[in-house]
Amino acid sequence: MPTSVRPSNAVRPPSTAGVEGVGGGFSVAMKNALTSVSAAQNLSGQLQREVQMENPKVSLEETMVAIQKAQVGFQATLHVRNRMVQAYTDIMNMQV
Numbered sequence: 013m014p015t016s017v018r019p020s021n022a023v024r025p026p027s028t029a030g031v032e033g034v035g036g037g038f039s040v041a042m043k044n045a046l047t048s049v050s051a052a053q054n055l056s057g058q059l060q061r062e063v064q065m066e067n068p069k070v071s072l073e074e075t076m077v078a079i080q081k082a083q084v085g086f087q088a089t090l091h092v093r094n095r096m097v098q099a100y101t102d103i104m105n106m107q108v
Contacts, residue, residue, distance in 0.1 A: 045092075049085040056082040 056078040062070040 042092075046089065049082070049089050052078070052082040052085050 056075070059070055059075040059078050063072055063075045
């Protein structure tokens with residue numbers, strides 16, 4: 013029996029209440045971003061499976077939008093990672 017998958021409830025960044033005061037800063041923001049991208053990818057995969065199983069409650073349009081959101085999030089994450097690796101390389105190559 014296929015279950016209904018609703019994107020509005022599935023992709024929400026986790027709450028960071030109380031963690032900010034501990035001094036997480038960048039690492040907390042990065043973890044939240046990665047969690048959000050992962051959730052978007054999981055949602056798009058679920059919606060794709062539901063469309064393939066011909067679930068009438070899941071439209072092709074919302075599936076395509078979810079796929080695009082996941083793709084944009086992944087590309088942004090990839091660019092951030094590349095920038096971080098480049099910054100690390102630049103710092104390691106500095107003359108002291």
